[in-house]
Amino acid sequence: MSGNKKILGDDRHLFIVSTLKNSNIPISGRELGLLTNVSRQIIVGDINLLKAKGEPIMATSRGYLYMHPMIEPKRIEKIIVCNHSPEQTEEELMMLVDYGITVKDVKVEHPVYGDLTASVMVSNRSEVVDFIKNIHQTNATFLLELTDGIHSHTIIADSEQQIESAENALRDAKILVE
Known part of the structure; x- marks a missing residue:
């Protein structure tokens, strides 16, 4: 973690959701931890809480993805x-x-x-x-x-x-x- 101030609680949750929504590629827990100045373990807990609240976040082998509603043709x-x-x-x-x-x-x-x-x-x-x-x-x-x-x-x-x-x-x- 860097010398930056930690992003706490609800603000961190909003930041995580916003960051994932705006990314087309998976973002690792380590990277999210660096961005918010908390440990990867804290991010794992945050992701679990967000999923429990209904956020469509998927864990992949390369990191977390926000599952946007499909507007594309039926697959x-x-x-x-x-x-x-x-x-x-x-x-x-x-x-x-x-x-x-x-x-x-x-x-x-x-x-x-x-x-x-x-x-x-x-x-x-x-x-x-x-x-x-x-x-x-x-x-x-x-x-x-x-x-x-x-x-x-x-x-x-x-x-x-x-x-x-x-x-x-x-x-x-x-x-x-x-």
Whole structure:
């Protein structure tokens, strides 16, 4: 933290919401902490409070995003089921984004915890590379490792054709489960 004065309580919450609303890219908790002169842990608590108050803030692997209401044309969401090794994750995600697909999340069915869902939110090759790099740098495990490779994704596309083409590519790679 710098020598600047801390932004306190409600003023900090307003600042966080305003900053996230005005950004088209994720902003990390560390960066928000530096901007408000508080710790990243304080920001994590603030984000949780803001989410509890109904602010549509999403935590991604690259930081926080404010989820603006969609005014763009209706996009198609579909859940697909896949099965592959952890080493094939990058290949799978690249195939999807190459067809204009956004991979919203990954889900697994855990025998004890039930459905576990994690945000992925990748739409292009650069975001996939960053996502995979973040997994490796943090020594995190892929959720699919909990279920011997079986997992699902919520995918988003502009057309049925994009989804169909992506599914065909995954089918050819023997990744899609039908």
